[in-house]
Amino acid sequence: MERLDGGSAVPAHLRGGIVALGNFDGFHIGHQAVVARAVARARAEQRPVLVATFDPHPSRLFCPDAAPFRLTTLDQRQRLFGEAGADAMLVFHFDHALASVTAEDFVDDYLASRIGAAGIVTGEDFTFGHKRGGNVALLTSLAPARGLSFDPVAPVLAEGEPISSSRIRDALVAGDCREARRLLTRPFAIQGIVEHGDKRGRKLGFPTANISLGNYLRPKFGVYAVRGHLPDGRIVEGAANLGVRPQFTPAKELLEPYFFDFEGDLYGQTIEVELIHFLRGETAFDSLDALVAQIDSDCAEARRRLAAGAGVA
16 A cells, blocks of 8 residues: 655556545545445456545645644555555645646646546545635546546435534544444544653553544543554553543643553554543542542443443443
8 A cells, every 4th residue: 555645646557547536534434435436446447546635634724723623644544545445545735836726737737647547536525626616517527538537426324414524523522432433434543652741640550651632633521441553463442531631730632541451661652542432521530549539430431331342332
């Protein structure tokens, strides 16, 4: 699975491919349908499959002060695209220069020339180009003259409404891990490098692997039952605080998983932590003894929920 720069020419062995084009943040069921169509087309025609995405998200360029909202990092998307059957991920660096490219020029200069695509697949609601001047209707009219096939994919519905990244964000902000998992087809997961902290968890008997939230959406702050994926392939379970730790100062947004029955050093390593169940909101306690008692209770509840499976609320 290769990662390519969308501003450069695509290598010869990946030219003539079918390109799934979109933002794909979260890579939810609707996104998966777009990539699945591209993979099916490519396999039938014996062509490579490329999934094109944008980073940073276009909204970040135009609203730089907006709260963090990402559901996946590029590394997570690359892995997910590969698992879906793609041969390469093409990353368009979204800056003011790219934002000024007209839809017609994007089709000619990027899709046809630099990528050398044979076919394009997008969702029916996809827009692109300067001031969002390009859409499915424009691609339908432009593609044949450029030797491109074009295949739009209808939205996937749940409860009569399109599945979208916004719906998933709303679920996570509400602490509804089950709904987010249903729309994503997997648990929402935060990936990051384990940082050195103030060692308070260790002193309390619950050593945590602290991860910065970075550009991720902030789910509902509180305590979660979690599952961790470690660099050596091990999968561990635990309980995590996600938020600002109201018991301590200074406030700092962190994901702090405590993994059950784990011994080892994770500092400096990249791990991924899945949010499986929301247990309770963040709370400040009258004493450290009360906090330790609550952590004990949280861990017991996390073990119960994780043992019972995904269907437990």
